Amino acid sequence: MFKRTLILLIYALVGGITGIQKIMGEFPPKWYIDKYSATLINWVPGGVTISFLIIVLLELAIASLFVLALLKGEFKESQTPKFSKWGFHVSLLLFLILFFGSFLAQSYDNGFMDFGYFAFTIYLMSFFEKREE
Numbered sequence: 001m002f003k004r005t006l007i008l009l010i011y012a013l014v015g016g017i018t019g020i021q022k023i024m025g026e027f028p029p030k031w032y033i034d035k036y037s038a039t040l041i042n043w044v045p046g047g048v049t050i051s052f053l054i055i056v057l058l059e060l061a062i063a064s065l066f067v068l069a070l071l072k073g074e075f076k077e078s079q080t081p082k083f084s085k086w087g088f089h090v091s092l093l094l095f096l097i098l099f100f101g102s103f104l105a106q107s108y109d110n111g112f113m114d115f116g117y118f119a120f121t122i123y124l125m126s127f128f129e130k131r132e133e
Contacts, residue, residue: 001075001076001077003127004074004075004076004077004128005070005075007124007127007128008066008069008070008074008075008084008087009066009070011062011063011066011087011088011091012062012063012066012067012069012070013063014062014063015059015060015061015062015063015066015091016059016060016063016067018059019056019057019059019060019062019063020060022052022055022056022059023056027049027052028048028049028052028053032048032052033048035105035107036048036051036101036104036105038105039101039104039105040104041101041104051101054097055094055097055098058090058093058094058097059094061090062087062090062091062094065083065084065086065087065090066083066084066087068083069081069082069083069084069087081128081129084128085125085129088121088124088125088128091121092118092121092122092125095114095115095117095118095121096118098110098114098117099111099114099115099118102114
């Protein structure tokens with residue numbers, strides 16, 4: 001139960017903090033514009049801003065889903081992981097988007113880290129959803 005609580009809490013905090021920091025700062029920040037202005041994301045009118053907005057919305061959705069999972073007591077093995085399951089799925093979608101964006105910008109080190117986050121999220125999701133018999 002303690003490990004499951006920590007898993008829910010870390011995803012809620014990371015998603016919430018990163019999403020709120022992005023909202024509170026320059027939108028989108030100059031570094032983001034510079035990084036993606038030479039990619040096909042910029043071919044779409046407003047594509048750089050839209051892509052940043054999608055990332056922020058997904059981060060806030062992740063935080064919200066994991067907070068709901070905590071409030072519903074999904075850290076208990078007797079509870080069905082409903083909100084946490086959605087939270088993991090949205091996390092995987094976000095890491096896939098970040099992975100794709102890193103490779104578009106030819107930032108292969110970041111792409112490798114994004115892949116690692118993706119793989120580790122799958123591991124945590126399977127650990128979290130495992131029920132002890």
